[in-house]
Amino acid sequence: xxxxxxxxxxxxxxxxxxxxxxxxxxxxxxxxxxxxxxxxxxxxxxxxxxxxxxxxxxxxxxxxxxxxxxxxxxxxxxxxxxxxxxxxxxxxxxxxxxxxxxxxxxxxxxxxxxxxxxxxxxxxxxxxxxxxxxxxxxxxxxxxxxxxxxxxxxxxxxx
Numbered sequence: 781x782x783x784x785x786x787x788x789x790x791x792x793x794x795x796x797x798x799x800x801x802x803x804x805x806x807x808x809x810x811x812x813x814x815x816x817x818x819x820x821x822x823x824x825x826x827x828x829x830x831x832x833x834x835x836x837x838x839x840x841x842x843x844x845x846x847x848x849x850x851x852x853x854x855x856x857x858x859x860x861x862x863x864x865x866x867x868x869x870x871x872x873x874x875x876x877x878x879x880x881x882x883x884x885x886x887x888x889x890x891x892x893x894x895x896x897x898x899x900x901x902x903x904x905x906x907x908x909x910x911x912x913x914x915x916x917x918x919x920x921x922x923x924x925x926x927x928x929x930x931x932x933x934x935x936x937x938x939x
Contacts, residue, residue, distance in 0.1 A: 793869065793870065794869075795867040795868060795869040796868045796869060796932065796935075796936060797866070797867065797868035797929075797932040797936075798865070798866070798867045798868075799865070799866045799867075799925070799928075799929075800863060800864075800865050801863060801864040801865075801866075801913070801914060801915075801916050801917060801925075802862065802863040802864075802916060803859060803860065803862050803863070803916045804916070805859075805860045807860075809857060809860065812853060812856065812857060812860075815853075816849060816850070816853045819849055820846045820849060823842045823845045823846060823849075824842050824846065826838070826842070827839045827841065827842030858880055858881055859880070861878065861881075862878060862879045862880065862916070863877075863878050863916075864876070864877050864878075864913055864914070864915065864916065866913060866929065868890060868932055868933070868936055871889065871890050871891065871936065872887055872888065872889060872890055873887075873888045873889075873890050873893050873904065873906075873933070874886070874887050874888075875887075875888070875904070875911050875913065877911075886909070886911050888904065888906040888907075888909065888911070889906055889907070890933055890936045890937065891936075891937055892906045892907055893905070893906045893933055894906070895926050895929050895930040895933065896926075897922075897923060897926040900919050900922070901922075902914040902922050902923075902925060902926045902929075904929070913925070913929075914926075
């Protein structure tokens with residue numbers, strides 16, 4: 781059984797618990813664009829110098845190099861947007877995972893959610909469904925998140 785998709789029209793009260801988890805990206809999109817522009821400029825300037833010296837085949841290869849850079853930088857930029865969001869609101873645990881431009885949303889009943897930490901993986905289970913969380917965290921932080929989430933769920937269940 782798959783987790784129920786998250787409804788976009790959820791309760792209006794603020795979440796009792798909210799955690800946003802994302803990849804550790806040290807480079808901003810602006811810095812990434814500047815690095816791309818610099819690398820392409822250097823490659824094309826070098827190719828132009830070689831072409832002026834008679835090695836005109838350097839230009840098409842510099843173009844291929846710029847194209848390869850573009851593919852690598854686009855892949856990196858897409859990975860920078862990857863994230864997981866966990867919200868506890870209105871007796872339900874909402875989990876949203878965005879990865880590679882795809883988004884998955886799950887809605888689990890908080891009363892039946894179990895938090896499991898198995899072999900370094902954090903998994904929330906409810907009614908036969910399971911969702912893995914904390915994929916962007918190191919093991920220590922993932923373990924801490926498991927304890928924090930379990931505590932918040934106990935509070936939501938009233939016990």
